[in-house]
Amino acid sequence: MGIMELIFGDLNKKEVRKIEKTVDIIESYDEAMQALSDEELRAKTDEFKARLKEGETLDDILPEAFAVCRDGAWRSLGMKHFRVQLIGGVVLHQGRIAEMKTGEGKTLVATLAAYLNALDGHGVHVVTVNDYLAKRDAEWMGRLYNFLGLTVGCVIHAVEGEKRRQQYLADITYGTNNEFGFDYLRDNMVTYKEELTQRELNYAIVDEVDSILIDEARTPLIISGRGVDSSSMYRNANSFVKTLTKEADYKIDEKDNQIALTDDGVKICEQYFGIDNFSDPDNMELNHYVQQALRANYLLKRDDDYIVKDGEILIVDEFTGRLMYGRRFSNGLHQAIEANEGVKVRN
Numbered sequence: 563m564g565i566m567e568l569i570f571g572d573l574n575k576k577e578v579r580k581i582e583k584t585v586d587i588i589e590s591y592d593e594a595m596q597a598l599s600d601e602e603l604r605a606k607t608d609e610f611k612a613r614l615k616e617g618e619t620l621d622d623i624l625p626e627a628f629a630v631c632r633d634g635a636w637r638s639l640g641m642k643h644f645r646v647q648l649i650g651g652v653v654l655h656q657g658r659i660a661e662m663k664t665g666e667g668k669t670l671v672a673t674l675a676a677y678l679n680a681l682d683g684h685g686v687h688v689v690t691v692n693d694y695l696a697k698r699d700a701e702w703m704g705r706l707y708n709f710l711g712l713t714v715g716c717v718i719h720a721v722e723g724e725k726r727r728q729q730y731l732a733d734i735t736y737g738t739n740n741e742f743g744f745d746y747l748r749d750n751m752v753t754y755k756e757e758l759t760q761r762e763l764n765y766a767i768v769d770e771v772d773s774i775l776i777d778e779a780r781t782p783l784i785i786s787g788r789g790v791d792s793s794s795m796y797r798n799a800n801s802f803v804k805t806l807t808k809e810a811d812y813k814i815d816e817k818d819n820q821i822a823l824t825d826d827g828v829k830i831c832e833q834y835f836g837i838d839n840f841s842d843p844d845n846m847e848l849n850h851y852v853q854q855a856l857r858a859n860y861l862l863k864r865d866d867d868y869i870v871k872d873g874e875i876l877i878v879d880e881f882t883g884r885l886m887y888g889r890r891f892s893n894g895l896h897q898a899i900e901a902n903e904g905v906k907v908r909n
């Protein structure tokens with residue numbers, strides 16, 4: 563056992579022991595909860611809301627609220643949170659990271675902290691890695707939240723305008739980091755309060771946190787200026803990356819599925835576009851177009867990741883292999899693929 567593991571392993575154990583005491587209290591409510599009728603169990607949600615208004619804190623009501631959520635899950639989903647799942651729920655509520663193995667039921671764990679934190683009425687976001695999971699979890703866990711009298715929303719790419727705003731008004735909203743992130747950025751550009759899509763930011767749970775906060779964080783979310791026709795930029799960037807030769811000019815990190823220009827590649831790029839310094843903040847947009855062109859040309863595979871049909875790029879779902887009609891890769895990647903495949907570059 564390494565020294566780090568010794569220290570952190572110990573620390574971890576100590577923290578978990580503290581949480582076990584809370585879990586004992588949660589479990590002590592079990593019989594009382596089972597004795598309630600469905601209506602009485604649902605009425606607990608309003609009772610908690612009232613108690614919060616009268617000054618109790620989320621931590622005060624946590625054990626009882628978790629017990630309500632647990633019994634509600636049993637009645638609406640046929641699943642009752644295991645002890646480790648209750649521990650995970652407390653960890654999430656504390657704003658920490660819970661590491662759980664695949665298949666251990668993280669979707670259900672999140673409901674405990676989501677339910678509790680939604681009770682003060684300021685909204686909860688559950689961040690997933692893709693639209694498919696956002697939709698699946700919102701529908702699946704939505705049965706539990708609805709059963710307990712809370713509303714659920716889901717922000718996916720296809721939901722726009724007023725409907726999108728409605729999703730954010732729900733007690734608990736599922737969505738991807740891209741959707742949440744871009745809505746946040748767009749909200750920072752509006753002139754009137756009425757145009758805002760999101761309401762206040764209160765509490766969020768991130769699923770697959772390593773992927774979202776580390777891997778995905780390498781691709782910044784960028785909104786390009788309005789009214790600019792960017793299709794020519796996508797085509798220019800595409801023509802440029804096609805002049806590159808692999809070893810010398812760009813590097814692929816297979817493990818992280820990342821691609822970047824080498825120093826030589828950067829020099830060629832600066833010459834190609836007639837600029838002094840590719841890294842200069844002034845060239846941030848160009849950076850973005852080149853990055854997406856590199857991905858489109860050298861990382862994504864036609865017929866694996868997408869297909870070209872009737873002049874359109876259709877995404878192939880990575881999980882089910884089905885074609886996702888009407889869906890577009892976000893962040894300009896779709897446009898970069900369109901430029902690469904020589905079809906119309908859409909907005």
Ligand SMILES: Nc1ncnc2c1ncn2[C@@H]1O[C@H](COP(=O)(O)OP(=O)(O)OP(=O)(O)O)[C@@H](O)[C@H]1O
Binds near residue numbers: 641662668670
């Ligand atoms: N307390 C429970 N009782 C019964 N079944 C459960 C319970 N918790 C989870 N499950 C079941 O375990 C399965 C896996 O759950 P889930 O998809 O949430 O796992 P996960 O930890 O998110 O896994 P992954 O890392 O693959 O995303 C689901 O089919 C779910 O119904």
Ligand SMILES: [Mg+2]
Binds near residue numbers: 668
């Ligand atoms: Mg999962």
